[in-house]
Structures are given as structure tokens and as C-alpha cells.
Amino acid sequence: MSGKEQHKTAPKDRIPNGQKFAYGLGSIVNNLLGGAIGYMSIVLNVGLGINPALVGTLQAIPRLTDALTDPVMGYISDNTRSRYGRRRPYIFVGAIFVGLVFALMWQLPEGYSEMFYFWFFLIGSIIFYLFYTMFATPWVALGYELTSDYHERTRLMGVMNFMGQFAWITLPWFYAFMENDRFFSDSVQGARTLAIIIGVFVALVGIMPAIFTKERFVGQDKEVKIKNKFVEGLKKNIALFFKGLLITIKRVEFLKLCAGTFFLFNGIMLVGAFSSYITIFYVCGGDKSMGANYMGLFGTVTTISTLAAIAGVTWISSKIGKRKTFIIATSIMFFGSLLKWFCYNPMVPWIVVIPAPFIAVGMGALFTLMGSMIADVCDLDELETGERREGMFGSIYWWMVKLGMAIAFGLSGFLLNGTGFVVDFGGAQTSSTFLWMRIVDVGIPAFGALVAIFSVASFKITEERSYEIRSELEKRRNKSIKVEKIAPNS
Amino acid sequence: MKKRFFIKTKTIKQILALFSIALLVLTFACNNSDNDVEGDGTNDKVTIVITMIAKSSANPVFISAKTGAIKTAEALSEKYSKLKVVIDWRTPENESASEQALIIRDVVKNGSKAIIVSCSDEDTLTQAINYAVENGIAVMTFDSDAPNSKRFAFYGPDDLEMGKRLMNELAGLIDGKGKIAILGGNKTANNLQERVKGISQTAAEYPDIKIIGTYYHPETEANAIAVMNEVIKSNPDIKGLAMVGSWALFGEKLKSIIEPGKIKIVAVDALPVQLEYIEKNYVQVLLGQPTFTWGEISVQTVIDKIYLNKKVKEIIRLNTIPVSIENLGGWSRQLRAWGYKDIPEKYLIM
Numbered sequence: 001m002s003g004k005e006q007h008k009t010a011p012k013d014r015i016p017n018g019q020k021f022a023y024g025l026g027s028i029v030n031n032l033l034g035g036a037i038g039y040m041s042i043v044l045n046v047g048l049g050i051n052p053a054l055v056g057t058l059q060a061i062p063r064l065t066d067a068l069t070d071p072v073m074g075y076i077s078d079n080t081r082s083r084y085g086r087r088r089p090y091i092f093v094g095a096i097f098v099g100l101v102f103a104l105m106w107q108l109p110e111g112y113s114e115m116f117y118f119w120f121f122l123i124g125s126i127i128f129y130l131f132y133t134m135f136a137t138p139w140v141a142l143g144y145e146l147t148s149d150y151h152e153r154t155r156l157m158g159v160m161n162f163m164g165q166f167a168w169i170t171l172p173w174f175y176a177f178m179e180n181d182r183f184f185s186d187s188v189q190g191a192r193t194l195a196i197i198i199g200v201f202v203a204l205v206g207i208m209p210a211i212f213t214k215e216r217f218v219g220q221d222k223e224v225k226i227k228n229k230f231v232e233g234l235k236k237n238i239a240l241f242f243k244g245l246l247i248t249i250k251r252v253e254f255l256k257l258c259a260g261t262f263f264l265f266n267g268i269m270l271v272g273a274f275s276s277y278i279t280i281f282y283v284c285g286g287d288k289s290m291g292a293n294y295m296g297l298f299g300t301v302t303t304i305s306t307l308a309a310i311a312g313v314t315w316i317s318s319k320i321g322k323r324k325t326f327i328i329a330t331s332i333m334f335f336g337s338l339l340k341w342f343c344y345n346p347m348v349p350w351i352v353v354i355p356a357p358f359i360a361v362g363m364g365a366l367f368t369l370m371g372s373m374i375a376d377v378c379d380l381d382e383l384e385t386g387e388r389r390e391g392m393f394g395s396i397y398w399w400m401v402k403l404g405m406a407i408a409f410g411l412s413g414f415l416l417n418g419t420g421f422v423v424d425f426g427g428a429q430t431s432s433t434f435l436w437m438r439i440v441d442v443g444i445p446a447f448g449a450l451v452a453i454f455s456v457a458s459f460k461i462t463e464e465r466s467y468e469i470r471s472e473l474e475k476r477r478n479k480s481i482k483v484e485k486i487a488p489n490s
Numbered sequence: 491m492k493k494r495f496f497i498k499t500k501t502i503k504q505i506l507a508l509f510s511i512a513l514l515v516l517t518f519a520c521n522n523s524d525n526d527v528e529g530d531g532t533n534d535k536v537t538i539v540i541t542m543i544a545k546s547s548a549n550p551v552f553i554s555a556k557t558g559a560i561k562t563a564e565a566l567s568e569k570y571s572k573l574k575v576v577i578d579w580r581t582p583e584n585e586s587a588s589e590q591a592l593i594i595r596d597v598v599k600n601g602s603k604a605i606i607v608s609c610s611d612e613d614t615l616t617q618a619i620n621y622a623v624e625n626g627i628a629v630m631t632f633d634s635d636a637p638n639s640k641r642f643a644f645y646g647p648d649d650l651e652m653g654k655r656l657m658n659e660l661a662g663l664i665d666g667k668g669k670i671a672i673l674g675g676n677k678t679a680n681n682l683q684e685r686v687k688g689i690s691q692t693a694a695e696y697p698d699i700k701i702i703g704t705y706y707h708p709e710t711e712a713n714a715i716a717v718m719n720e721v722i723k724s725n726p727d728i729k730g731l732a733m734v735g736s737w738a739l740f741g742e743k744l745k746s747i748i749e750p751g752k753i754k755i756v757a758v759d760a761l762p763v764q765l766e767y768i769e770k771n772y773v774q775v776l777l778g779q780p781t782f783t784w785g786e787i788s789v790q791t792v793i794d795k796i797y798l799n800k801k802v803k804e805i806i807r808l809n810t811i812p813v814s815i816e817n818l819g820g821w822s823r824q825l826r827a828w829g830y831k832d833i834p835e836k837y838l839i840m
Contacts, residue, residue, distance in 0.1 A: 181572060284827060285820075285827035425811050427824035431819055
């Protein structure tokens with residue numbers, strides 16, 4: 001197309017389909033764990049009567065602990081040397097314990113005070129998020145290193161993202177399941193049972209990536225031995241941790257990807273509630289059941305479109321490269337965001353679903369291409385620093401995503417209030433309120449998409465550059481192996 | 491290498507088996523005490539018939555309430571697998587408290603579990619309500635209460651608060667100064683007089699506002715217009731009118747006695763027929779009642795009380811919604827969603 005050489009993935013760089021599938025199972029678990037607490041927390045308010053503000057606090061505090069635990073876990077995993085690898089032992093143990101803790105933290109006894117439940121759940125959440133980090137951070141890093149091929153990385157991320165969507169399809173049904181009076185006397189009992197089902201699923205499925213994938217960098221790096229005493233060793237590790245952290249957050253190409261993700265993803269997250277409010281209160285005039293039907297239809301169209309988009313993006317990326325694919329996909333999403341302005345029509349409510357496939361293209365591309373591009377950054381980082389730090393890159397990237405989500409959820413309420421929305425007025429909001437709601441709903445994601453395009457447009461690791469980096473790294477590794485091989489005889 | 495992998499897989503299988511057993515034990519341990527819901531061995535649905543008695547089936551506000559009741563009954567029947575909620579609509583065509591009382595007495599014989607009623611006359615219906623309650627029927631009132639009866643709950647506006655809100659809206663429109671009059675409707679209607687009281691109390695907080703009088707009249711368009719005409723003619727410097735009902739806005743006559751915007755008017759109720767007055771600035775604010783929720787909240791409250799055995803509040807307050815040119819479009823769409831017909835399209839697209 002551009003006249004440049006189109007690289008084909010060598011057979012040795014192909015990840016067997018079984019391994020891709022096993023890695024993708026981790027994505028279902030990861031998304032399930034990421035979303036389950038949010039979708040089940042309604043029980044804390046509706047079932048146990050905990051103040052909504054306290055429920056919000058319960059969800060916010062673990063995000064703060066994540067800020068520390070995620071990069072630390074990334075550092076630990078990057079610097080682990082074991083016969084089973086740097087990632088798989090943590091994924092295995094983490095999956096089992098996070099499943100167990102999740103099942104236990106929802107076994108809330110009845111008849112206690114609000115503060116009892118608050119502390120019970122807060123302590124449970126903190127332990128849960130520790131094990132979640134233990135599972136997720138090495139799992140993310142594992143994905144960056146399963147292959148060194150530019151295109152195969154995208155295929156792996158495509159499979160991962162595709163499979164991960166099934167968690168998002170399941171999550172919205174949680175409340176209906178917990179509330180189902182065929183099975184449970186109340187939603188609290190429903191939450192208890194659902195948590196056990198999820199816990200068992202997470203433990204059994206979450207260990208699959210640990211069992212069925214193969215790490216590429218087991219035993220390739222020299223072990224960093226700290227012969228000093230424990231305290232000195234700890235000091236040195238802390239110093240190395242912060243040094244690694246600084247190098248990571250100073251890597252410009254990585255920051256471009258972070259900025260692109262932050263603005264694109266959080267642009268959508270920030271106005272997630274707005275779409276529902278506009279559909280119910282503006283398009284459907286306050287008819288909640290009609291609005292819920294259109295929102296359900298919107299969700300279904302989005303899901304199907306996202307699955308198709310992931311497959312399409314993965315294929316197109318192998319033809320024109322990741323950067324161009326990302327820009328095209330995000331431009332389609334930008335168009336979809338603008339289209340919403342015209343598709344909020346109270347006289348023709350059904351057209352509210354038309355923008356869904358366009359927006360889904362951008363969302364489908366985002367986590368497929370970003371994971372693959374971060375893996376390319378890890379190669380560049382190794383070339384320049386001599387270290388492989390997928391754990392650190394992955395943890396910072398995902399922490400940024402999670403923090404952004406928390407900020408988005410926190411801000412969306414203020415934004416809604418800022419438009420003048422009064423909940424008691426239902427569909428009878430003022431024209432200016434509806435106008436501002438629509439401006440925010442259309443404008444913020446469109447702006448986010450533009451910033452993402454701008455950020456990624458200057459991303460320097462093209463297909464050609466990626467193969468150059470790989471070639472240099474392989475030369476260096478071969479040299480290192482040869483030196484090690486001849487050393488004992490010399 | 492292969493052998494090592496085999497040994498590892500075997501170990502993993504053993505760990506998995508142990509872990510699965512542990513989780514299964516945990517599942518049973520956590521759930522064995524609460525499984526009685528499924529354990530009754532029957533799949534029969536409980537059918538709850540709720541008889542709905544509004545004031546008049548010719549009045550669109552009660553048609554909207556009926557829509558709310560039916561939609562809520564359907565939603566509850568879908569939500570709870572062992573429950574079927576049926577609405578038995580038994581409303582006189584024209585307002586008649588005695589007919590309502592007869593219906594209540596008849597309902598006692600027909601198997602209804604609950605009655606929701608908007609009382610045309612408190613005194614006439616109190617006895618009938620008590621009779622139904624004594625025969626095991628749960629009775630709730632909406633819109634218009636019978637507070638001395640044995641009904642378990644009432645859903646409706648706080649009329650005193652409504653009057654206060656009405657006055658505050660009017661004060662804002664006339665910059666807190668000038669002469670105003672109150673159109674009080676029927677002097678014997680308790681709810682209307684509570685509104686008048688609320689207006690008077692709040693007006694006292696505005697030193698530059700003077701109430702020139704409270705004018706009572708029969709609740710028809712013609713009577714309301716006649717009183718208005720007289721008040722305006724005898725007080726040419728009047729700045730505002732506070733109307734506890736919107737009888738004057740049921741037809742076209744108002745347009746012939748005032749100029750748009752010259753006298754500021756705030757009135758209770760915002761029905762489709764009255765929306766043109768907002769559009770053309772004859773009336774600046776209407777306090778709309780979400781009539782759909784009369785049915786919606788009442789049915790939900792009855793089910794909470796008699797099926798879910800929840801504690802319910804005795805008085806559940808309805809919030810009015812101020813309707814002005816600013817939210818005329820939103821209010822019109824809301825009315826359509828509540829089941830009102832014949833709303834002009836020009837308002838729906840605002």
C-alpha cells in the first residue's frame with residue numbers, strides 16, 4: 001500500500017490458538033472482576049440499606065490503594081525469577097484467592113448496623129483488590145510478551161478483547177438474577193449465591209492462562225541478587241521500583257497511548273449516564289420502560305457491533321498498521337458521537353440506536369490496538385534500558401484507566417447537576433437543560449476522540465520500526481546467549 | 491520437559507479438585523438456611539386484584555392515573571414470578587361520591603384484595619372505606635384523601651406547600667412587589683383552602699406584595715372567568731393572579747379578557763388543553779401534577795404493603811412540577827408518555 005514491505009508473521013511467532021483462547025479466558029475473568037462489584041453494589045443500598053454515599057466511598061477507596069499496589073505488583077512480577085516464570089505463578093494463585101475472597105466478601109450477615117456492613121465490605125474490598133491486582137497485573141503483562149511479532153500481538157489482543165466482551169454482556173443481568181424471586185428470598189441472598197458462582201468461575205477459569213500459556217522470557221534475564229541484609233535489600237528494591245516507575249512514566253510513546261486511552265475511554269465513561277438520561281427523559285418523555293427498552297436495544301447493537309469491530313480492526317491492522325487503524329476507527333467513533341445529536345428525536349425514538357455501531361468501532365479498536373501498541377513500547381523500552389518491564393507498563397496503563405473511570409463516575413453526577421437536571425421533574429426538564437445534556441453527551445466523547453487521534457497520530461513505532469527494534473533485540477539476546485555459552489570453557 | 495509438564499498438570503488437577511469441593515461446601519453452607527422460598531412445592535401465582543376508583547372516567551387526569559396503575563401492575567407481575575397484579579378499573583363517568591361508596595361496598599364481595607380511591611367527598615366515603623377495611627381489604631387513597639377513615643396510606647400533594655410554591659413563583663414573576671388576587675375556587679373544598687392558606691402565609695413574607703382579596707367561585711370556566719373579569723376591571727393596577735385551580739384555562743374565554751403578559755398568572759394543574767396559555771404567555775407558570783404517579787405509586791405501595799409486607803408511610807407526598815415556556819416541550823412529552831392524547835406536535839418537538 002505504502003510501498004513499504006508488508007511483514008508476515010513467522011510460524012515460530014504464531015501463538016497457538018489454544019494459548020490465545022486460554023489467555024482470552026483471563027480477559028473474561030478480568031472484566032468480570034472489574035465490573036462485578038459495581039453491578040452488585042446496588043444490593044448494599046437496596047438490600048441492606050447502606051447510605052448511597054457510603055456505597056460510593058466503598059467503591060472509591062480501593063482505587064486509591066490500587067495506585068500503590070498496581071505498580072508494586074508490576075515491579076514484583078517483572079523481577080520475579082522462578083521455574084514457572086514471572087507471571088504465571090501470580091496468575092494462578094491470584095485467580096484462586098481473588099475468587100475465594102470475592103465469594104466470602106458478599107456473605108454479609110443480616111441484622112447488623114450500617115457501619116458494620118461498611119467496615120465488613122471495606123476490609124473485604126481491600127483484600128479483594130489486592131488479590132485482583134495479583135491476578136490482573138501479571139496477566140496483562142503476560143499478554144504483552146506472548147509473542148514478539150508486531151501483527152500477532154494485535155491478533156492476541158483481538159482474541160482477548162473479543163472474549164472479554166462476554167463479561168460485559170453478562171454483567172447487566174446480575175441485578176435481575178439477584179432479584180429473581182424464583183431462586184432467592186431477597187437480593188441479599190441473591191448476591192451471596194451469585195458471588196459464590198462468580199468466585200468458583202473466577203478461580204477455575206482464571207487459572208487457565210497460568211496453565212496453558214507459555215512465557216517467553218523465563219530465565220532469560222540475569223537474576224538480580226541482593227546479597228545484603230533484608231532492610232538494605234528492601235531499600236534497594238524501593239529505589240529500583242521508583243527508578244523503573246520514573247522511566248516508565250517518562251516514556252513519550254507510552255504517554256501518547258495513555259493520553260489517547262484516557263481521553264477516548266473516559267470521554268465515553270463520563271457521559272455514559274447522560275445517554276440513558278437523554279433517552280429516557282428527552283426521547284421517551286420520561287417513559288422509563290420505553291426508555292429502558294431503547295437502552296437495551298442500544299446495548300445489544302453496541303455489543304454485536306463491538307464484536308464485529310474487534311474482528312475487523314484486527315484484520316485491517318495487519319494490512320495498514322496499528323496507528324492508521326486506530327485513527328480510522330476513532331474517526332468513525334467521532335462521527336458516531338456527532339451523529340447522536342441528530343438521532344435524539346422524540347418524534348422518532350428508535351433512531352437513537354443508529355450511532356451505536358459507529359461508536360462501537362472506536363471502543364472495539366481501543367483495547368485491541370492499545371494492548372498491542374504497549375507491547376511494541378515494551379520492546380523499545382528494552383532496547384533502550386535493557387530491561388523488560390511489561391508489568392510496570394501494564395499496571396500503570398490500567399491504573400490510569402481505572403483512575404480515569406473513577407474520576408469519570410465521580411464527575412458525571414456534577415456534570416448532570418451542572419446542566420440543571422432536576423430528578424423530580426422527570427421528562428419535564430427545561431429546554432436549556434436538555435440542550436446542555438445533549439451538548440455534553442455529544443461534545444465530550446467527540447472531543448475525547450479528537451484528542452486521542454491527535455495523541456496517537458505521532459506515535460513513532462510503526463510496523464517497520466517495530467521489526468527493526470525486534471531485530472536489534474534478537475541480535476543482542478543471541479549475543480548474550482553466545483557469551484553465556486562460551487563462558488564456562490574460557 | 492514433557493514429563494515435568496505432566497507431573498505439574500496432575501498436581502494442578504488435584505488442587506483444582508480440592509478447591510472445587512471447598513467452594514461447593516461453601517455454597518451449601520451459605521445457602522441451606524435460605525432456600526425455603528423454592529421449597530413450598532407449588533408453582534401457583536398469587537393474583538392480587540386492585541380495584542381503582544377515581545373521581546371521573548371522563549377526566550383525562552384519571553385516565554393518565556389508570557395508565558400508571560396498569561403499567562405498574564404489568565411491571566410488578568413481570569418482576570415477581572409468583573405474583574400477578576390485576577387492575578379492576580371501576581370509576582364513575584361523572585363525579586359522584588355516593589356512586590364511589592356503592593362501588594366500594596360492591597368490591598367487598600368480588601374478591602379484590604385492595605382498593606385505591608380518589609375521594610370525591612371525604613364524609614361520604616369514610617364509612618364505605620371503613621367497611622371495606624373491616625372486611626379485610628386494604629384501602630389506600632390518592633389525589634383526594636379521607637384522613638379520618640381506616641385507609642392505610644394516602645398519596646397526594648401537600649396543599650399548603652403547593653400554595654406556598656405557587657406564591658413564590660408569582661412573587662418571582664412580579665419582582666416581589668405589587669397587588670395580587672387569589673382565585674380560591676370552592677370555599678368548602680378543604681384542599682383548595684389549604685392552598686389559599688399557603689399563598690397567604692408566603693405572601694406575608696414579601697412586604698411589597700399586597701393581596702387585594704381572595705375570590706371564591708364555583709369550579710367552572712364561566713364562573714372563574716366572570717370573577718377574574720370583575721377583579722381586573724375593579725383593580726386596573728393589579729400585577730398578578732394566584733389561581734388554586736385552572737378552571738379559567740379550560741376554554742378560550744380568558745384570551746378575551748386579558749393581554750398576554752400584562753398580568754402575571756400562576757395556576758395549579760397543567761393539562762394539554764392549558765398548554766397554549768403558556769405558549770402564548772397568558773399564563774407564566776402552571777404547577778403540574780404528575781397524575782401518572784397517582785396510579786404508579788399507589789399500586790406499588792399496595793403491593794409493598796400486602797404482598798411484600800413492607801412498612802409503608804401513611805402519607806406519601808406528591809411533588810408538583812412548575813411548567814413554563816422553558817420546559818413546555820419536556821412537559822408535553824411527559825404528558826404523552828403518561829397516556830395523554832391530542833398534544834400538539836409543535837410542543838412535542840420543542
